[in-house]
Amino acid sequence: MGDIKIDDKVDITDVVCPTTFVKAKIALEELDDGQILRIRMNDGEPVQNVPRSIKEEGHKILKLTENADGTYDLLVQKVGD
Protein backbone atom coordinates (compact mmCIF):
# COMPACT_ATOMS: atom_id res chain seq x y z
CA MET A 1 0.00 0.00 0.00
CA GLY A 2 3.06 2.22 0.11
CA ASP A 3 2.67 3.42 -3.47
CA ILE A 4 -0.63 5.27 -3.11
CA LYS A 5 -0.41 8.62 -4.89
CA ILE A 6 -1.82 11.39 -2.75
CA ASP A 7 -3.58 14.18 -4.66
CA ASP A 8 -4.32 16.52 -1.77
CA LYS A 9 -3.91 16.85 1.99
CA VAL A 10 -6.00 18.32 4.77
CA ASP A 11 -5.09 18.73 8.43
CA ILE A 12 -8.03 18.56 10.83
CA THR A 13 -5.96 18.42 14.01
CA ASP A 14 -6.73 22.12 14.66
CA VAL A 15 -10.52 21.66 14.94
CA VAL A 16 -12.92 19.65 17.09
CA CYS A 17 -16.05 17.60 16.40
CA PRO A 18 -18.18 18.24 14.38
CA THR A 19 -15.90 20.63 12.47
CA THR A 20 -13.39 17.78 11.98
CA PHE A 21 -15.76 16.00 9.62
CA VAL A 22 -16.93 19.23 7.97
CA LYS A 23 -13.38 20.28 7.16
CA ALA A 24 -12.61 16.84 5.70
CA LYS A 25 -15.83 16.85 3.72
CA ILE A 26 -15.08 20.26 2.19
CA ALA A 27 -11.61 19.09 1.21
CA LEU A 28 -13.12 16.02 -0.47
CA GLU A 29 -15.54 18.23 -2.40
CA GLU A 30 -12.55 19.95 -4.03
CA LEU A 31 -11.33 16.65 -5.51
CA ASP A 32 -12.36 14.76 -8.64
CA ASP A 33 -13.80 11.26 -8.58
CA GLY A 34 -11.04 8.73 -7.90
CA GLN A 35 -8.54 11.20 -6.45
CA ILE A 36 -6.98 10.53 -3.07
CA LEU A 37 -7.02 12.77 -0.01
CA ARG A 38 -4.79 12.40 3.03
CA ILE A 39 -6.59 13.54 6.17
CA ARG A 40 -4.43 14.15 9.23
CA MET A 41 -6.33 13.81 12.49
CA ASN A 42 -5.86 13.52 16.23
CA ASP A 43 -6.14 10.39 18.32
CA GLY A 44 -9.34 9.92 20.35
CA GLU A 45 -12.70 11.04 19.01
CA PRO A 46 -11.52 12.13 15.53
CA VAL A 47 -9.91 8.80 14.70
CA GLN A 48 -12.83 6.91 16.26
CA ASN A 49 -15.52 8.78 14.34
CA VAL A 50 -14.24 10.54 11.21
CA PRO A 51 -13.45 7.39 9.18
CA ARG A 52 -16.99 6.12 9.71
CA SER A 53 -18.54 9.47 8.72
CA ILE A 54 -16.43 9.51 5.54
CA LYS A 55 -17.58 5.96 4.76
CA GLU A 56 -21.22 6.94 5.32
CA GLU A 57 -20.73 9.74 2.75
CA GLY A 58 -19.89 7.00 0.26
CA HIS A 59 -16.14 7.53 -0.12
CA LYS A 60 -13.59 4.74 -0.10
CA ILE A 61 -11.24 4.42 2.85
CA LEU A 62 -7.87 2.94 1.91
CA LYS A 63 -5.62 3.10 4.94
CA LEU A 64 -5.16 4.48 8.42
CA THR A 65 -1.63 4.95 9.71
CA GLU A 66 -0.24 6.30 12.96
CA ASN A 67 2.40 9.01 12.82
CA ALA A 68 5.33 9.44 15.18
CA ASP A 69 3.66 12.47 16.81
CA GLY A 70 0.52 10.49 17.76
CA THR A 71 -1.64 11.88 14.95
CA TYR A 72 -3.17 9.62 12.31
CA ASP A 73 -3.30 9.82 8.51
CA LEU A 74 -6.40 8.50 6.78
CA LEU A 75 -6.18 7.95 3.05
CA VAL A 76 -9.51 8.34 1.30
CA GLN A 77 -10.45 7.91 -2.33
CA LYS A 78 -13.20 10.21 -3.46
CA VAL A 79 -16.30 8.52 -4.86
CA GLY A 80 -18.67 10.64 -6.95
CA ASP A 81 -18.49 14.28 -8.05
Next chain:
Amino acid sequence: MAVDYASLKKGGFMRQKQKNNFSLRLRVVGGNVTAEQLAVIADVAKKYGDGHVHLTSRQSVEIPFVKLDDISEVKAALAEGGVEPGVCGPRVRTVTACQGSEICPSGCIDTYSLAKELDDRYFARELPHKFKFGITGCQNNCLKAEENDLGIKGGIRVAWREADCINCGVCVKACRNGALTQEDGKIVLDESKCNFCGRCFKSCPTEAWDTVHGYIVSFGGLFGNSISTGETILPFIDDHDKLMAVCDAAISFFNDNANPSERFRFTIDRVGADKFREYILDAYNNA
Protein backbone atom coordinates in the same frame (compact mmCIF):
# COMPACT_ATOMS: atom_id res chain seq x y z
CA MET B 1 -72.13 11.04 41.52
CA ALA B 2 -68.72 10.36 43.03
CA VAL B 3 -65.84 10.71 40.61
CA ASP B 4 -63.94 7.46 40.10
CA TYR B 5 -60.42 8.85 40.01
CA ALA B 6 -58.79 5.42 39.81
CA SER B 7 -60.54 4.55 36.56
CA LEU B 8 -59.87 8.02 35.18
CA LYS B 9 -56.20 7.58 36.00
CA LYS B 10 -56.22 4.17 34.39
CA GLY B 11 -57.62 5.84 31.28
CA GLY B 12 -54.83 8.43 31.24
CA PHE B 13 -56.67 11.29 32.94
CA MET B 14 -54.32 12.73 35.53
CA ARG B 15 -55.94 14.83 38.23
CA GLN B 16 -54.55 18.35 38.38
CA LYS B 17 -54.20 20.74 41.32
CA GLN B 18 -57.04 22.71 39.80
CA LYS B 19 -60.35 21.09 40.76
CA ASN B 20 -62.14 19.21 37.95
CA ASN B 21 -59.21 19.72 35.60
CA PHE B 22 -57.30 16.77 34.17
CA SER B 23 -54.11 16.43 32.24
CA LEU B 24 -54.91 13.82 29.61
CA ARG B 25 -52.04 11.49 28.86
CA LEU B 26 -51.98 10.12 25.30
CA ARG B 27 -50.84 6.77 24.01
CA VAL B 28 -47.54 7.19 22.22
CA VAL B 29 -45.32 4.33 21.11
CA GLY B 30 -41.58 4.69 20.76
CA GLY B 31 -41.78 8.48 20.76
CA ASN B 32 -43.33 8.66 17.28
CA VAL B 33 -46.39 10.81 16.57
CA THR B 34 -47.77 11.35 13.06
CA ALA B 35 -48.55 14.78 11.62
CA GLU B 36 -52.23 13.81 11.55
CA GLN B 37 -52.12 12.92 15.24
CA LEU B 38 -50.30 16.16 16.06
CA ALA B 39 -52.99 18.16 14.24
CA VAL B 40 -55.84 16.60 16.21
CA ILE B 41 -53.90 16.95 19.47
CA ALA B 42 -53.44 20.65 18.68
CA ASP B 43 -57.15 21.07 17.94
CA VAL B 44 -58.18 19.33 21.16
CA ALA B 45 -55.68 21.33 23.25
CA LYS B 46 -57.11 24.56 21.83
CA LYS B 47 -60.76 23.60 22.12
CA TYR B 48 -60.82 21.62 25.38
CA GLY B 49 -57.56 22.54 27.13
CA ASP B 50 -55.80 25.87 27.56
CA GLY B 51 -53.93 25.72 24.27
CA HIS B 52 -50.75 23.98 25.31
CA VAL B 53 -49.51 20.41 25.61
CA HIS B 54 -46.85 18.93 27.86
CA LEU B 55 -44.20 16.53 26.57
CA THR B 56 -43.65 14.03 29.38
CA SER B 57 -40.32 12.65 30.54
CA ARG B 58 -41.20 9.33 28.89
CA GLN B 59 -42.12 10.40 25.36
CA SER B 60 -45.83 10.82 25.91
CA VAL B 61 -47.93 13.91 25.27
CA GLU B 62 -50.36 15.29 27.86
CA ILE B 63 -53.14 17.79 27.24
CA PRO B 64 -53.66 19.72 30.49
CA PHE B 65 -56.80 21.57 31.63
CA VAL B 66 -59.28 19.11 30.17
CA LYS B 67 -62.59 19.45 32.07
CA LEU B 68 -64.29 16.48 33.70
CA ASP B 69 -67.54 17.10 31.80
CA ASP B 70 -65.77 17.07 28.41
CA ILE B 71 -64.02 13.72 28.82
CA SER B 72 -66.14 11.65 26.45
CA GLU B 73 -66.23 14.42 23.84
CA VAL B 74 -62.44 14.76 24.05
CA LYS B 75 -61.92 11.01 23.65
CA ALA B 76 -64.17 10.98 20.56
CA ALA B 77 -62.40 13.99 19.01
CA LEU B 78 -58.99 12.38 19.55
CA ALA B 79 -60.14 9.03 18.17
CA GLU B 80 -60.99 10.71 14.85
CA GLY B 81 -57.30 11.60 14.44
CA GLY B 82 -56.08 8.17 15.51
CA VAL B 83 -55.12 9.23 19.02
CA GLU B 84 -55.95 7.18 22.12
CA PRO B 85 -55.62 8.03 25.80
CA GLY B 86 -52.58 6.56 27.56
CA VAL B 87 -52.42 4.99 30.99
CA CYS B 88 -51.15 5.66 34.46
CA GLY B 89 -51.15 3.54 37.63
CA PRO B 90 -50.14 -0.08 38.22
CA ARG B 91 -49.79 -1.42 34.71
CA VAL B 92 -47.46 -1.56 31.71
CA ARG B 93 -46.70 2.02 30.67
CA THR B 94 -45.58 3.78 27.53
CA VAL B 95 -42.93 1.78 25.67
CA THR B 96 -40.18 4.27 24.92
CA ALA B 97 -37.60 4.06 22.13
CA CYS B 98 -34.91 6.05 20.37
CA GLN B 99 -35.11 6.37 16.58
CA GLY B 100 -33.15 3.18 16.04
CA SER B 101 -31.63 1.68 12.92
CA GLU B 102 -34.38 2.89 10.56
CA ILE B 103 -33.27 6.52 11.07
CA CYS B 104 -30.07 6.74 13.09
CA PRO B 105 -26.67 5.75 11.61
CA SER B 106 -25.64 4.38 15.03
CA GLY B 107 -28.71 2.17 15.48
CA CYS B 108 -28.15 -1.60 15.66
CA ILE B 109 -31.83 -2.65 15.88
CA ASP B 110 -35.20 -1.42 14.62
CA THR B 111 -36.34 0.04 17.93
CA TYR B 112 -39.68 1.36 16.69
CA SER B 113 -40.90 -2.00 15.34
CA LEU B 114 -39.88 -3.60 18.61
CA ALA B 115 -41.65 -0.87 20.62
CA LYS B 116 -44.82 -1.43 18.59
CA GLU B 117 -44.60 -5.13 19.20
CA LEU B 118 -44.09 -4.75 22.95
CA ASP B 119 -46.89 -2.17 23.08
CA ASP B 120 -49.27 -4.55 21.28
CA ARG B 121 -48.24 -7.38 23.57
CA TYR B 122 -48.26 -5.67 26.96
CA PHE B 123 -49.60 -2.10 26.94
CA ALA B 124 -51.86 -1.36 29.93
CA ARG B 125 -51.54 -4.88 31.30
CA GLU B 126 -52.55 -4.84 34.96
CA LEU B 127 -49.66 -5.57 37.34
CA PRO B 128 -48.87 -5.02 41.04
CA HIS B 129 -47.16 -1.71 40.16
CA LYS B 130 -46.07 0.32 37.16
CA PHE B 131 -43.82 -1.46 34.66
CA LYS B 132 -41.71 0.42 32.13
CA PHE B 133 -40.06 -0.82 28.96
CA GLY B 134 -37.39 1.25 27.22
CA ILE B 135 -35.57 0.40 24.00
CA THR B 136 -32.33 1.98 22.85
CA GLY B 137 -30.69 1.21 19.54
CA CYS B 138 -27.03 1.06 20.52
CA GLN B 139 -24.40 1.55 23.20
CA ASN B 140 -24.75 5.34 22.96
CA ASN B 141 -27.85 4.62 25.07
CA CYS B 142 -29.73 7.82 24.15
CA LEU B 143 -32.86 6.20 25.57
CA LYS B 144 -31.24 5.21 28.89
CA ALA B 145 -32.30 1.55 28.80
CA GLU B 146 -31.13 0.77 32.35
CA GLU B 147 -33.55 3.31 33.87
CA ASN B 148 -36.42 1.01 32.97
CA ASP B 149 -37.92 -2.02 34.69
CA LEU B 150 -36.95 -3.83 31.52
CA GLY B 151 -34.45 -2.18 29.21
CA ILE B 152 -33.45 -3.41 25.77
CA LYS B 153 -30.28 -2.25 24.05
CA GLY B 154 -29.41 -3.07 20.47
CA GLY B 155 -26.05 -4.60 19.70
CA ILE B 156 -24.08 -6.39 17.02
CA ARG B 157 -22.01 -9.52 17.55
CA VAL B 158 -19.12 -9.56 15.10
CA ALA B 159 -16.69 -12.05 13.60
CA TRP B 160 -13.84 -10.84 11.40
CA ARG B 161 -13.95 -11.97 7.75
CA GLU B 162 -10.38 -12.07 6.51
CA ALA B 163 -11.22 -12.41 2.81
CA ASP B 164 -12.69 -8.89 2.60
CA CYS B 165 -10.31 -7.10 4.98
CA ILE B 166 -7.97 -4.51 3.45
CA ASN B 167 -6.04 -4.13 6.72
CA CYS B 168 -6.66 -0.40 6.85
CA GLY B 169 -6.63 -0.40 10.66
CA VAL B 170 -9.78 1.73 11.07
CA CYS B 171 -11.64 -0.84 13.19
CA VAL B 172 -8.87 -1.07 15.75
CA LYS B 173 -9.19 2.65 16.43
CA ALA B 174 -13.00 2.70 16.15
CA CYS B 175 -13.26 0.18 18.99
CA ARG B 176 -13.53 2.05 22.28
CA ASN B 177 -13.00 -1.03 24.42
CA GLY B 178 -9.61 -2.10 23.15
CA ALA B 179 -11.10 -5.40 22.01
CA LEU B 180 -9.33 -5.39 18.64
CA THR B 181 -5.68 -5.72 17.76
CA GLN B 182 -3.95 -5.98 14.42
CA GLU B 183 -1.28 -8.68 14.30
CA ASP B 184 0.54 -9.77 11.13
CA GLY B 185 -2.27 -8.66 8.86
CA LYS B 186 -4.93 -10.26 11.02
CA ILE B 187 -7.56 -8.62 13.21
CA VAL B 188 -7.84 -10.34 16.59
CA LEU B 189 -11.02 -9.91 18.63
CA ASP B 190 -10.91 -10.29 22.41
CA GLU B 191 -14.50 -11.35 23.02
CA SER B 192 -14.24 -10.66 26.74
CA LYS B 193 -13.81 -6.94 25.96
CA CYS B 194 -16.43 -6.64 23.19
CA ASN B 195 -19.60 -4.78 24.23
CA PHE B 196 -21.43 -5.41 20.91
CA CYS B 197 -21.39 -1.70 19.97
CA GLY B 198 -20.80 -2.57 16.31
CA ARG B 199 -18.46 0.38 15.69
CA CYS B 200 -15.86 -1.89 14.03
CA PHE B 201 -18.42 -3.11 11.51
CA LYS B 202 -19.97 0.31 10.95
CA SER B 203 -16.62 2.00 10.34
CA CYS B 204 -15.15 -0.80 8.18
CA PRO B 205 -14.71 0.35 4.55
CA THR B 206 -15.41 -3.15 3.22
CA GLU B 207 -17.70 -4.37 6.03
CA ALA B 208 -15.39 -7.34 6.48
CA TRP B 209 -17.35 -8.66 9.43
CA ASP B 210 -20.00 -11.32 9.80
CA THR B 211 -22.64 -9.81 12.01
CA VAL B 212 -25.56 -10.89 14.15
CA HIS B 213 -27.83 -8.11 15.37
CA GLY B 214 -29.38 -8.68 18.77
CA TYR B 215 -30.33 -7.46 22.21
CA ILE B 216 -28.77 -6.73 25.59
CA VAL B 217 -31.51 -6.83 28.23
CA SER B 218 -31.46 -5.24 31.69
CA PHE B 219 -33.86 -5.78 34.57
CA GLY B 220 -34.97 -3.77 37.58
CA GLY B 221 -34.04 -0.20 36.65
CA LEU B 222 -35.56 2.64 38.67
CA PHE B 223 -35.11 6.37 38.37
CA GLY B 224 -37.63 7.91 40.74
CA ASN B 225 -37.74 8.08 44.52
CA SER B 226 -35.17 5.32 44.51
CA ILE B 227 -32.47 5.08 41.91
CA SER B 228 -31.15 1.78 40.69
CA THR B 229 -29.48 0.68 37.49
CA GLY B 230 -31.06 -2.19 35.62
CA GLU B 231 -28.83 -5.26 35.58
CA THR B 232 -27.89 -7.44 32.66
CA ILE B 233 -27.91 -11.06 33.76
CA LEU B 234 -28.25 -12.77 30.39
CA PRO B 235 -25.81 -13.20 27.53
CA PHE B 236 -26.31 -11.29 24.26
CA ILE B 237 -29.69 -12.39 22.86
CA ASP B 238 -29.47 -13.04 19.13
CA ASP B 239 -32.96 -14.32 18.58
CA HIS B 240 -36.20 -12.33 18.52
CA ASP B 241 -38.38 -15.13 19.90
CA LYS B 242 -35.94 -15.63 22.75
CA LEU B 243 -36.23 -11.93 23.56
CA MET B 244 -40.01 -12.19 23.69
CA ALA B 245 -39.81 -15.26 25.93
CA VAL B 246 -37.52 -13.36 28.30
CA CYS B 247 -39.89 -10.35 28.37
CA ASP B 248 -42.85 -12.67 29.06
CA ALA B 249 -40.91 -14.30 31.88
CA ALA B 250 -39.98 -10.95 33.47
CA ILE B 251 -43.62 -9.81 33.40
CA SER B 252 -44.91 -13.09 34.82
CA PHE B 253 -42.26 -13.14 37.56
CA PHE B 254 -43.31 -9.63 38.55
CA ASN B 255 -47.01 -10.46 38.41
CA ASP B 256 -46.62 -13.64 40.44
CA ASN B 257 -44.19 -12.39 43.07
CA ALA B 258 -44.62 -8.65 43.62
CA ASN B 259 -46.51 -7.20 46.55
CA PRO B 260 -49.00 -4.48 45.64
CA SER B 261 -47.17 -1.17 44.98
CA GLU B 262 -43.78 -2.84 44.88
CA ARG B 263 -41.52 -2.01 41.96
CA PHE B 264 -39.77 -4.78 40.03
CA ARG B 265 -36.36 -3.99 41.55
CA PHE B 266 -37.66 -4.46 45.09
CA THR B 267 -39.45 -7.68 44.16
CA ILE B 268 -36.20 -9.05 42.74
CA ASP B 269 -34.31 -7.99 45.88
CA ARG B 270 -36.93 -9.39 48.28
CA VAL B 271 -37.51 -12.71 46.48
CA GLY B 272 -33.82 -13.06 45.70
CA ALA B 273 -31.66 -12.12 42.73
CA ASP B 274 -30.54 -15.77 42.40
CA LYS B 275 -34.09 -17.01 42.18
CA PHE B 276 -34.94 -14.38 39.59
CA ARG B 277 -31.83 -15.18 37.56
CA GLU B 278 -32.73 -18.86 37.59
CA TYR B 279 -36.27 -18.08 36.41
CA ILE B 280 -35.12 -15.82 33.58
CA LEU B 281 -32.33 -18.18 32.52
CA ASP B 282 -34.87 -20.95 32.32
CA ALA B 283 -36.99 -18.89 29.91
CA TYR B 284 -33.87 -17.93 27.96
CA ASN B 285 -32.64 -21.51 27.63
CA ASN B 286 -35.98 -23.03 26.74
CA ALA B 287 -37.17 -20.48 24.16
